[in-house]
Amino acid sequence: MQELHPPSRRRSLKDYLRIFSCGFIMGAADVVPGVSGGTMAFILGIYDELVESIRRFTGKECFTTVFRFQFKKAWQTLPWPFMASLGLGILLAIALFSTPIKWMLANRLTLILAFFFGLVLASVATVLPRVRQWNAGRIAALIGGTAAGWLIVGLPLLQNPPDSPFYLILCGAVAICAMILPGISGSFILLLMGKYDFVLNAVHELKSGMNIGGNFCTLLLFMFGIFIGIAGFIRLLSYLLQKFHDITIAVLIGFMLGSLRKVWPWKFADNIENHNILPGAIDGNFWFAVLLGAIGFILVLVIEYAARKREDMTP
Numbered sequence: 001m002q003e004l005h006p007p008s009r010r011r012s013l014k015d016y017l018r019i020f021s022c023g024f025i026m027g028a029a030d031v032v033p034g035v036s037g038g039t040m041a042f043i044l045g046i047y048d049e050l051v052e053s054i055r056r057f058t059g060k061e062c063f064t065t066v067f068r069f070q071f072k073k074a075w076q077t078l079p080w081p082f083m084a085s086l087g088l089g090i091l092l093a094i095a096l097f098s099t100p101i102k103w104m105l106a107n108r109l110t111l112i113l114a115f116f117f118g119l120v121l122a123s124v125a126t127v128l129p130r131v132r133q134w135n136a137g138r139i140a141a142l143i144g145g146t147a148a149g150w151l152i153v154g155l156p157l158l159q160n161p162p163d164s165p166f167y168l169i170l171c172g173a174v175a176i177c178a179m180i181l182p183g184i185s186g187s188f189i190l191l192l193m194g195k196y197d198f199v200l201n202a203v204h205e206l207k208s209g210m211n212i213g214g215n216f217c218t219l220l221l222f223m224f225g226i227f228i229g230i231a232g233f234i235r236l237l238s239y240l241l242q243k244f245h246d247i248t249i250a251v252l253i254g255f256m257l258g259s260l261r262k263v264w265p266w267k268f269a270d271n272i273e274n275h276n277i278l279p280g281a282i283d284g285n286f287w288f289a290v291l292l293g294a295i296g297f298i299l300v301l302v303i304e305y306a307a308r309k310r311e312d313m314t315p
Helices: 012-032 037-043 047-057 060-067 072-076 081-106 108-129 135-154 166-181 185-190 196-207 212-241 246-257 284-313
Strands: none
Touching: 012 037, 012 081, 037 047, 037 284, 047 060, 047 081, 047 212, 047 284, 060 072, 081 108, 081 196, 081 246, 108 246, 108 284, 135 246, 166 185, 166 212, 185 196, 196 212, 212 246
16 A cells, blocks of 8 residues: 555645645546546545545544544544545535536536546556556456446346435445546446435535425435445455555556546447447548547646646655
């Protein structure tokens, strides 16, 4: 596992603005089915700290200090500034982009998927060097992760999902486990489970002041599921990163490769739920999609370069 960043008290305002921007990028990615905020955390260089921070917030130490009303100790020992900065960025991006991305998925599907296809493809290239030494076992892990990711994003959607609160809690728990994994999209898992539009509409209507009570309860149940899911899963992931770092990273890279199946820009009848097809014509729209894919690819390389340069400058 990479060395975690210095304690929060040694960070400057500029550092927290950077963490906020990382959260903003993660939130924007999480809105799109097929794109993982975990992938963004990976290339932004905050993935290990994110996993460790969530583990501490959902651990025994956190609950002990809170239930004993030792709030000062909780503030001093838990990574509140990091999680608050990151969380605010994620929430702001979801609030800002949920409506326009929903419109683009319905009206400009090829273009938005082309951008994220380039983004995910570049993410794979930037994460590959994080496996310190490749061998047969790690190559097998990469292939296995790719196959698993390819199969997961190709699963048929649930057409008649249950309407019970318990199912919504389950959706939150499963989606957050996927969302924290690079390559597996929490939004797509929601799509598979039949609740993507339901949750996205709740966010959209809450912003518009519609059905405030009902939508607030919907999102509260969903957030409760998120907490339950991440509290258990993050410990397993933290353990795997510490004990089996290279194999775990190889599997996660495989997930990213497999997820490219979902963000392939050209879909039958321009519907993200349909199968992939080849471009119908080599015209202006095709080249515009290629340009957006190239922009997404280059953007990740620039972000990766900036993140590595910052790491080199950090004592």
